[in-house]
Amino acid sequence: MQEIAKRAEMREKLSPQLVLSGAIAHYLLSGLDELKDQEFDKEGKVYTGALKFLEQFKMVNGGVIPSPQELIHFKKLTHELANLQLYAIVAGWDKKRFLREFGGQYEAPLLHSASFALLISGYEKSLLENFAKIVRGEISYGFGGNVYRNPVINHLASDALMSPASNSIVRDLRDKFPDRQILLELGSGSGNFSKKFLLAYPDVRALVTDINPAVFETAGENLQNAGIEEERYEISVLDMKDEKGLEEIAKRVGDGRLIVHIGYILHEERHLAIDTLRALSNVFRGKDVVFAFSEYYEQDDITDSVPLHFQGLHYMTQDLFKRDEFIMTVSGGEFGFIPHVDGNSDPIESVHNSYINGEGQKVITNSTTYWKLK
Numbered sequence: 413m414q415e416i417a418k419r420a421e422m423r424e425k426l427s428p429q430l431v432l433s434g435a436i437a438h439y440l441l442s443g444l445d446e447l448k449d450q451e452f453d454k455e456g457k458v459y460t461g462a463l464k465f466l467e468q469f470k471m472v473n474g475g476v477i478p479s480p481q482e483l484i485h486f487k488k489l490t491h492e493l494a495n496l497q498l499y500a501i502v503a504g505w506d507k508k509r510f511l512r513e514f515g516g517q518y519e520a521p522l523l524h525s526a527s528f529a530l531l532i533s534g535y536e537k538s539l540l541e542n543f544a545k546i547v548r549g550e551i552s553y554g555f556g557g558n559v560y561r562n563p564v565i566n567h568l569a570s571d572a573l574m575s576p577a578s579n580s581i582v583r584d585l586r587d588k589f590p591d592r593q594i595l596l597e598l599g600s601g602s603g604n605f606s607k608k609f610l611l612a613y614p615d616v617r618a619l620v621t622d623i624n625p626a627v628f629e630t631a632g633e634n635l636q637n638a639g640i641e642e643e644r645y646e647i648s649v650l651d652m653k654d655e656k657g658l659e660e661i662a663k664r665v666g667d668g669r670l671i672v673h674i675g676y677i678l679h680e681e682r683h684l685a686i687d688t689l690r691a692l693s694n695v696f697r698g699k700d701v702v703f704a705f706s707e708y709y710e711q712d713d714i715t716d717s718v719p720l721h722f723q724g725l726h727y728m729t730q731d732l733f734k735r736d737e738f739i740m741t742v743s744g745g746e747f748g749f750i751p752h753v754d755g756n757s758d759p760i761e762s763v764h765n766s767y768i769n770g771e772g773q774k775v776i777t778n779s780t781t782y783w784k785l786k
């Protein structure tokens with residue numbers, strides 16, 4: 413009884429950043445312990461990313477790393493939150509219902525972070541539990557490697573996190589480019605973006621693609637469950653940087669007015685971004701295409717808008733761009749911003765997340781930019 417009271421009291425005081433980052437830190441510190449006195453590549457991304465994460469974890473926590481017991485407690489709490497989020501998704505609850513149902517047991521900030529907890533749980537059995545083995549080079553992490561984040565959990569968590577952004581992109585596209593006839597989604601994951609797009613534009617068709625063959629099940633079920641007629645979409649496996657594969661897709665598009673959406677993937681590997689942009693410009697030059705690229709950008713400070721448990725997880729597995737760097741990479745190829753109709757020279761951009769830095773400037777951490785081929 414006393415134990416439960418103590419835990420309830422602890423929960424009240426815990427910030428989501430401490431709990432969720434604490435869960436990740438638990439695995440990384442155990443892994444580092446296992447690596448003590450061993451030879452391994454100290455330049456590897458997983459290792460350097462983990463050190464960077466732990467350094468920032470200590471910093472945001474006032475210069476101290478919580479005790480191993482506390483970290484285990486945070487890991488358990490993260491599991492609880494992940495399970496609640498999963499339960500809510502399966503039950504079809506909206507955010508309000510979720511907060512109402514569990515608000516008596518957990519503080520609201522923790523519940524608001526439950527989709528991040530679910531995201532972390534998708535990395536547990538792959539990256540986090542195997543951290544030392546990956547660092548020693550015994551197994552590889554990544555799509556096509558020995559271990560990879562759990563795609564089903566990842567899609568569910570991403571959908572929960574990305575849904576407001578996807579709604580605003582779809583709204584933006586409808587307002588600014590109402591003449592589009594076909595959507596090509598590259599790296600669709602669960603197909604949630606395509607689903608929202610097809611529901612919003614009853615006259616549009618979609619080509620839904622991902623490198624992972626699981627797309628047939630994940631996106632297939634998602635679109636079917638939304639009641640979208642099968643004639644309105646095609647699902648296929650496609651590596652977005654594969655020019656030949658893109659050419660096949662372009663044939664299916666013909667002269668249709670196309671929108672290409674790539675969401676939250678170009679930052680995973682820099683050469684993926686560069687090769688994909690090149691392939692897209694080779695294949696679609698001269699065609700009527702609007703490109704929408706949605707990305708998370710690396711920020712200088714850890715803030716509530718992109719917290720450490722999110723950015724820090726990326727340090728180990730991804731190649732986050734700074735926003736300006738991303739814009740330069742895209743425009744360094746054959747792409748140019750689509751001008752505003754009112755002559756405003758800023759890029760057309762849906763901003764999904766931003767913060768004000770120490771110098772009072774707005775830093776965009778997550779947005780969609782709209783492009784055409786020059």
Ligand SMILES: C[S@@+](CC[C@H](N)C(=O)[O-])C[C@H]1O[C@@H](n2cnc3c(N)ncnc32)[C@H](O)[C@@H]1O
Binds near residue numbers: 570574600623
């Ligand atoms: C973070 S998920 C993005 C989900 C979706 N775009 C959204 O906005 O909700 C990234 C997806 O990209 C896929 N992916 C990774 N590399 C790819 C590649 N080279 N070509 C196509 N898809 C890829 C992954 O399988 C995963 O489903």
